[in-house]
Amino acid sequence: MQRSSFCYVAGTPVLETQGLTKHYTLGQETVRALDRVDFTAVQGDFAVVNGPSGSGKTTLLNMLALIDRPSEGEVLFEGRPTRRLSEGELALLRREKIGLVFQTFNLIPVLSVAENVEYPLLLTKTPRGERRGRVAARLEEVGLSGFEKRRPDELSGGQRQRVAVARALVTAPRIVLADEPTANLDSATGRQIMELLQGLNRDHCVTFLVVTHDPSVLDYAQRVLTIRDGRIQGEEKRGAPRPA
Numbered sequence: 001m002q003r004s005s006f007c008y009v010a011g012t013p014v015l016e017t018q019g020l021t022k023h024y025t026l027g028q029e030t031v032r033a034l035d036r037v038d039f040t041a042v043q044g045d046f047a048v049v050n051g052p053s054g055s056g057k058t059t060l061l062n063m064l065a066l067i068d069r070p071s072e073g074e075v076l077f078e079g080r081p082t083r084r085l086s087e088g089e090l091a092l093l094r095r096e097k098i099g100l101v102f103q104t105f106n107l108i109p110v111l112s113v114a115e116n117v118e119y120p121l122l123l124t125k126t127p128r129g130e131r132r133g134r135v136a137a138r139l140e141e142v143g144l145s146g147f148e149k150r151r152p153d154e155l156s157g158g159q160r161q162r163v164a165v166a167r168a169l170v171t172a173p174r175i176v177l178a179d180e181p182t183a184n185l186d187s188a189t190g191r192q193i194m195e196l197l198q199g200l201n202r203d204h205c206v207t208f209l210v211v212t213h214d215p216s217v218l219d220y221a222q223r224v225l226t227i228r229d230g231r232i233q234g235e236e237k238r239g240a241p242r243p244a
């Protein structure tokens with residue numbers, strides 16, 4: 001992977017929230033899933049948002065991924081407010097600039113490994129030759145060259161998550177958002193996945209934001225933000241900053 005495709009200018013804001021708030025109404029009751037969250041992810045970041053179940057992590061991730069809209073506040077993508085964008089404009093940003101990784105891998109079972117990784121490039125209408133090259137490169141990076149023709153059900157959990165990581169990277173997004181990426185893996189496999197993400201961050205400047213309740217994930221973070229009851233309670237910087 002060419003470093004330059006991910007690392008235009010390390011340190012520039014990619015995703016920012018301002019007073020981000022989300023309410024859910026259930027009958028008479030209102031749940032404040034997110035409460036005035038202010039947060040900035042910059043290019044080259046490896047940020048982890050850590051909190052218990054129900055603290056608002058998935059809600060935050062869905063807002064950052066422009067899947068769900070805030071009740072109040074704003075999400076800025078590359079400095080641009082998103083509130084007034086149409087569904088079509090949001091979909092375009094999502095498709096081209098955001099990679100997603102989920103707890104349950106979310107691969108398409110009837111497609112091969114290579115077809116799963118290729119899928120986002122069909123949505124962006126990338127020419128066939130370029131698709132081939134990109135899929136091969138991403139599969140090599142995640143250690144799955146030779147597995148192109150397998151189906152997801154012929155892979156281990158760790159291998160499935162590697163496919164999901166390759167798929168998240170294939171469009172060269174500005175940021176990869178991951179929701180509990182280790183939760184369905186045993187701890188050794190979970191660590192291998194985190195090492196893979198860390199290597200992609202360090203060597204190729206891929207920007208990551210991971211939300212998790214798994215404490216072992218924190219070992220891989222440059223920044224750890226703690227969330228509780230929908231509020232960011234604090235931030236801790238970890239490890240040496242990535243060399244420029």
Ligand SMILES: Nc1ncnc2c1ncn2[C@@H]1O[C@H](COP(=O)(O)OP(=O)(O)O)[C@@H](O)[C@H]1O
Nearest residue numbers: 024026031033052053054055056057058059060
């Ligand atoms: N679609 C929804 N409708 C109603 N309440 C929701 C919905 N999604 C999340 N919640 C509530 O918002 C809070 C935060 O949920 P969530 O973001 O899923 O937390 P986490 O991912 O940290 O476990 C919880 O109280 C949850 O029950």
Ligand SMILES: [Mg+2]
Nearest residue numbers: 057058059179
């Ligand atoms: Mg969740």
